[in-house]
Amino acid sequence: MQLEFYKYQGTGNDFVMIDNRSNFFPKENTQIIAHLCDRRFGIGGDGLILLEKDQIASNLATTTDFKMVYYNSDGNQSSMCGNGGRCLVAFAKKLQVIENEATFIATDGLHHATIDEEGLVALQMIDVAEIKISSDHVFLNTGSPHHVQLVDDLENYNIKENGAAIRYGHLYGKVGSNINFVKQIDDTTFSMRTYERGVEDETLSCGTGATAVAIAMNVLAKTTATSINLNVEGGKLVVSFDKGEGKFTNVFLKGPAEFVFKGTIEI
Structure with a gap:
């Protein structure tokens, strides 16, 4: 069949977007999803996202605009994707x-978002309370699990090799974790690079990772700021939050979400 798709990117994190409000897409076929995300034989993307009607919310009389269903590029359904969520908001507007405002449900719960005239999307992320601090890293869940580790030479650091070693290592077992390596630039700015599970490689950006890094740097007292700039390989993101009683609330991830192209492909 002919499949209509849209391609979006948020600071280099790119996604295949499909309007699945009529529930036509073969969601259980991981091979098709992996093929569509393949950069050589398919469309190419860090993940695939379906925009669907939120049937559960409708039944519960909860007001939502849509449902987000996210798949990693390996074809498997995954946890929350921050940049994907921001791109989905832009897609929903298109x-x-x-x-200019959205409320939607994702695998980690309810999200609110706004999109301005310049295409910048501010997405509310989940509250974060449980943070594990170790001698050389921080672990927290911002909708997806994230390992955050400071390194000296971020520019020349082997992200794929070192990220894979930690992702598949004894710390996280079979489930694994996303791995973020960080360098401090100034009091409110950090550079970061991310190895993403499911992609099994470095990506140009990771929204839940940027959120995790911002919170982790605050927890480690590397900054007292509650609005933090993140330099990712594909651009710039801003994470803001409120902090109180060991809990981070009103967490927002903000950055560009851009339409790349539209097309059809036979599946």
């Missing part, structure tokens, strides 16, 4: 599902 489809005229929303105007």
Whole structure:
């Protein structure tokens, strides 16, 4: 069949977007999803995202605009993707599902977002309370699990080799974790690079990772700021939050979400 798709990217994190409000897409076929995300034989993307109607919320009389269903590029359904969520908000606006504000459900719960005239999307992430601090890293869940580690020479650091070693190592077992390596630039700015599970390689950006890094740097007292700039390989993101009683609330991830192209492919 002919599949209509849209391609979006948020600071280099790129996604295949599909309007699945009619529930036509073969969601259980991981091979098709992996093929669509393949950069040589398919469309190419760090993941695939379906925009669907939120049937559960409708039944519970909860007001949502849509549901987000996210798949890693290996074809498997995964945990929350921050940049993917921001791109999905831009996609929903293009489809005229929303105007400038959205409320949607994802695998980690309810999300609110706004999109401005310049295409910058601010996405509310989940509250974070449980943070594990170790001698050389911090671990926390920002919708997806993240390992955060400071390194000296970030520019020349072997992200794929070192990231894979930790992702598959004794710390996280079979489930694994996303791995973020960080360098401090100034009091409010950090550079980061991320090895993403499911992609099994470095990506140009990771939204839940940027959120994790911002919170981790605050927890480690590397910054007292509650609005933090993150330099990722594909651009710049801003993470802001409120902090109180060991809990981070009103967590927002903000950055660009851009339409790349639209097309059809036979599956």
